[in-house]
Amino acid sequence: MDPVIIVGAGPVGLTLALALARQDVPSVVLDEGPGKDEPRLARTVVLGADTAALMERLTGVPLDAIGERWAGWRSMRRKQVMREITFSDTGTDTADDTGPAPVHVAQHVLTGALRAALAEERLVKIAVDNRLDAVEQEPSGVTAHTRGPSGTWWRGSYLVGCDGPRSTVRKLQDIRFPGRTAVERHAVAALRGELPWDGHAVLHRMPPWRTSGPSAGEVTARPLPDGVWRLDWLLPPGKDLVTPDLLVARVRETLAGWHGGTTPAYELLDTGVHTVHHRLARRWRVGRVxxxxxxxxxxxxxxxxxxxxxxxxxxxxxxxxxxxxxxxGHEALLDSYQTERRAAVSARLRAADQVLPLLRGGGGIRAYVPGAARGHDALLTDGHLGRGPLGDPGTYADSPLAPGPLEGEVPVDTAPGAPVVDVRVTAEDGSFVQLRDRLGRGALLVVLIAPGTGVWERKHWVGAGLMPRLAAAVTALPYPTELLVAESYPGAAAHTVLLVRPDGHLVTALSGVRPADLYAAAEAAVGGAAERAGTEARAGSAAG
Incomplete structure (x- = not known):
């Protein structure tokens, strides 16, 4: 079968290529550039627990080696500390408010780690200097044409446009991209120097050294490795030019404000202006694209x-x-990509639109409501730390892949459709691993909660209790599945059985071994139930 064609060699396109290769699917990445990434320390990404685990799993590189895992978070307003969080050292999920520490990494460094992993991957071809200019679809596949020094025709099974805001793929498929332009603008500077925060990211609203106007609003400092910091200043609405002199003045003023009036020594490494747009494509799938x-x-x-x-x-x-x-086949499964992901991103955009007037409107009665400032800081913290409606990974509770009511379903602390907690599990070879390490292999995961198994060798319990019956039920499932055992899971009683998708979202939790329920849930999770329902509906319509 033909490879998957991926248009765009940014982090998303490279991640998709690696993720497909880990599931034995070949791909061709069409890179319109020369295959190198410009070092830009003013372009960075903050990775939460789920995306950090994804990057480490795919690249094999510990993110602590290329990024900065924050020691904590501090939210300030004028001279007052509104909230302070100290993160767990491990980077894994915790039950308290601290949560796992985000990892801050320069985007070109992350892309470099992805490229290095792909260089060792025989199933991926990166075609540089190839700019897409045509796409043709047939029932059996996709043909793409590129121009440039190596321009040619490419044949693929599917094509995925990861080619950025001005996507050629989206335009060729005539997909609308409505939304809002310049929702926010930030002046950005990356510098090396000592800040008084010791590895803590800081959000400072209405700093006391700026006394008036919208520009007084907000500055964020986020640490990177090697003593580097990224600073972002929220700019007032409009398109006023941000000159180098203005940025340097802003840097010196901010550093002096944080150091008691004296600007410490620093090295300015990179600058830029980051403009935030909010847009959402009408469709994310057109046939094989x-x-x-x-x-x-x-x-x-x-x-x-x-x-x-x-x-x-x-x-x-x-x-x-x-x-x-x-x-x-698997048309229903492929359709679910648009349904799930578009709904998750749409919810994030709606949440941002709802709080935008509240947080950026300024003045008015809201400024005098008791506790309003603290509430605003909590909302902003959620956005920066990947929590709450502004930042969490999102759930697929209304997914077409969700199973119907199951007799043996029981609640756990993870809602169906939400990402699972990263607990330690015992794999089939008897090794102890993290649950997230078993994701992305193209298999469903069945996890039995069995307290006490962690202190015994696998050979002592693999043939005891529920295990033989559960192993037989797993063998009968309609999709490749791996059986794991965990001593505990938040909110789960002993002998609870979890069914987890290959991307780490919970399908269901069952009380004990229930082969019929487990089969029905697995069939739904891979689109079989939706596919069958669609076939029956079409057959009924034709008969009528």
């Missing part, structure tokens, strides 16, 4: 990370394309 990342959506107000959503797009789409590539 898909959109992902900035080609499908733009968001990023209030510190939310648009690239993180693009990485989630790639994770969601990869296993579905792999299923279709290996097994054929």
């Amino acid at each position: 898909f959109l992902a990342g900035d080609a499908a959506h733009l968001l990023g107000a209030f510190g939310t990370q648009g690239l993180a959503e693009g990485l989630r797009d790639a994770d969601n789409l990869a296993w579905k394309l792999a299923a279709a590539w290996h097994h054929g």
Whole structure:
């Protein structure tokens, strides 16, 4: 079968190529550039627990080696500390408010790690200096034409546009991209120097050294490795030119404000202006052509990370394309990509639009409501840390892949459709691994919660209790599945059985071994139930 054609060699396109390769699907990445990324320390990404685990799993590179795992977060207003959070050292999920620490990494460094991993991958071809200019579809595949020194025709099974905000793929498919322009603008500077925050990211609203006007609003400092910091200043509405002199003045003023009036020594490494747009493509799938990342959506107000959503797009789409590539069909499964991901991003955009007047409107009665400032800081913190409606990874509760009511379904602390908690599990070879390490292999995961198994060798319990019956039920499932065992899971009683999708979202939790329920849930999770329902509906319509 022909490879998947990926248009665009940014982080999302490279991630998709690696994710497909890990599931034995070949791909061709069409890169309109020379295959190198310009070092820009003013362009960075903050990765939460799920996207950080995805990057580490695909690249094999610990993010602590290329990024900065924040020690904590501090939210300030004028001279007052509104909120301070200290993160766990491990970077894994915790039950308290601290949560896992985000990792801050320069985008070109992240892309470099992806390129290095792809250089060792035999299933991926990166074609540089190839700019897409035509796409043709047939029932059996896709043909793409590129121009440039190496321009030619390319044949693929599917094509995914990861080619950014001005996506050629989106334009060739005549997909509308409505939304709002310049929702926010930020002046950005990357510098090396000592700040008094010791590895903590800081959001400072209405700093006391700026006394009037919209420009007094907000500055954020986020640490990077090697003593580097990225500083962002929220700019007033409008298109006023941000000159180098203005940026230098802003840097010196801010550093002096944080150091008691004296500007410390620093080295300015990079600058820029970051303009946030909010847009959402009307369609993310046209036949065998898909959109992902900035080609499908733009968001990023209030510190939310648009690239993180693009990485989630790639994770969601990869296993579905792999299923279709290996097994054929799976139209309902492929359709679910647009349904799930577009709904998740749309919810983020709606949340941002709802709070935008509240947080950026200024003045008015809201300024005098008791507790309003603290509430605003909490909302902004959620956006920056990837929490709450402004920042969480999103759930697929209304997915067409969700199973219907199951007799044996029980609640756990993870809602169906939400990302699972990263607990330690025992794999089939007896090794202890993290649950997220088993994702992205194209298989469903069945996790039995069995307290006490962690202190015994696998050979002592693999044939005891529920295990033989559960292993038989797993063998009978209609899709490749891996059986794992965990000592505990938040909110789960002993002998609870979790069914997890290849991208780490919970399908269901069942009380004990229930082969019929487990089969029904697995069939729904890979689109079989929706496919069958659609076939029956078409047959009924034709008969009528």
